[in-house]
Amino acid sequence: MPEILAIVLGGGKGTRLYPLTQQRAKPAVPFGGKYRLVDIPISNCINSDMKQIYILTQFNSVSLHNHLARTYIFDVFSRGFVEILAAEQTFENTSWYEGTADAVRKNFPHFNVQKPTHYIILSGDQLYRMDFREMFRTHIDSKAEITIASTPVDRLAATSLGILQADRKGRISSFLEKPPLDVDIEHLRIPENLHPDQAMKDAGKNYLASMGMYIFDAHVLEQMLNNDKADFGKEIIPLAIESRKVQSYIFTGFWEDIGTIKNFYETNINLASLNPAFNFYDENMPIYTHRRHLPATKINYCNFSLSLAAEGSIITDAKIGNSIIGIRTIIEPGSDLNGVIVMGASEYETPEERKQNRELGRPDIGIGRGTHIHRAIIDQNCRIGDGCRIGVDEMERKDGDYGRYHIRDGIIVIPKNTVIPSGTII
Structure with a gap:
């Protein structure tokens, strides 16, 4: 049976969300009235039956640690856990995390204890609901070594995201980071047979953007991080596309990066609209958080x-x-x-x-x-x-x-x- 270890990247100082990150780690920022940002990836993992979860962070982690310790308590039979791995000094390592890839690299001694066959790497500042089992099924069926979650976007949105080029079978052949509007990227359009959503296509969402979520074969991740490169999106993924079998998993549901004050504000306010883009009222895939036992408002x-x-x-x-x-x-x-x-x-x-x-x-x-x-x-x-x-x-x-x-x-x-x-x- 596959042993999938989930890693949630808690981010660095969270400067884009400052001053909300002045006294807490980015994943601990309150969201939606009663949740924390970290509840989103953790809930998706739990709903996908992936219950071995590490949160990597190094700044202002006390609030985050308290939230996780009070909220995610698994019984002894599930073998599940949610644990923080903050940057630590050892005899071999005396530096802070230098980036997302470096954070994972420095924690291999902790990960290896679980003997994972695969890793799923997630961001701590996005809002979405995804069954990761479907993404993993794509990974296995395509015989990929790495699978990248991606979503169709229009040309304007492509300027702030990493854009992937995929062939008719979904294999990724190139990656372009945040292409400006004056750069021709027509060759990066999603192949007709691969585009899964006609409504998105009609809306001009014809480019495949990386969502910053990856599944790696365990040995492949260790090999890809056997260097001094610091960041997944800017360094490891482009390198992997050149040398490994990298597959796209196309997700057409709601997804929003809420790493800036503007996105954070607008995404929150949208939750209170008549028809919010994200549905918190899905009982089949709930978003979990701390039970406070408070009276009704x-x-x-x-x-x-x-x-x-x-x-x-x-x-x-x-x-x-x-x-x-x-x-x-x-x-x-x-x-x-x-x-x-x-x-x-x-x-x-x-x-x-x-x-x-x-x-x-x-x-x-x-x-x-x-x-x-x-x-x-x-x-x-x-x-x-x-x-x-x-x-x-x-x-x-x-x-x-x-x-x-x-x-x-x-x-x-x-x-x-x-x-x-x-x-x-x-």
Whole structure:
């Protein structure tokens, strides 16, 4: 029987998601009101009956470690586990991970204990639902040494992705990284017989983009990493295409890279739309996360539209539209949120703590009375005072870092644990 070991690449400093990654690893960033980004690849692995999973990370891993330890507990009969492998110093190695490939290379001593026949390598910052068993079946049936998950994209999207050239049988023969619009890539179009989706074809999605997910025969991965090359996408995969049998697995479901603030924001907000692009309500392939045993959200006299509210929140006499309300969020009367992601709180404040807040002149955790917020991300445990106006008034807002808040692609981001005094205008 095949022994498939799953490796989730937790990323480096996560600079594209800063300041959400200021105090946590990228896979630990809250998502969809109650989840973490890392829950997506792990859930896909579990639903695909691939339950031996390592998460590779090296920055701010405490929050991630706590989430995994509380969430993914397998019984002794399943032989399953979810473990973090953070960068470590040994007598042989004293350096940090230098890239995705280097991170895998340095952990072979840990992987080899499991005696895998194959590896599946996944990204920690994408939203999708995939049965990896189908991808593995393609790998075996095609007698490939490496299989790359790919998805059809249009010419504009191709400028930000790695584009693959495949023959009529799906074998990959070349790879072009982020081709600019002025470069002719007609020769990279998906062969007519290979394109699996007529609707995508009609929409101009005729180029095959790498999704950054790979299946390797175990011995092939070790051979391909027997060098000093640091990155899979930029170095290992192009090298493999030249010398190995590399197959494409074409995926036509929803897939989104959510590695930037803009993509993170838009993908979250879309979850609350009438017909979201990604369906969290699939009971056959659920997305798992930590069970918090919180009460249902209480909504008192609110105007609540096209929004999601995670458990444990209390929202009173507020107007909430096109927003995601995270766990334990307290929203006071008169507030108006439009296009806002609130990540919630890690605990409730006691009456004594709220009294102390009054004495110290600081707001409670949550959203204060009469506060209006538009197009913003409010990270965990933020204290937004009364009468604040964030992103509401007409004014110039340039991207940048401004102490208590940051602006990325026109989106205001309030970092974790920030205090915004009453009456603040941003």
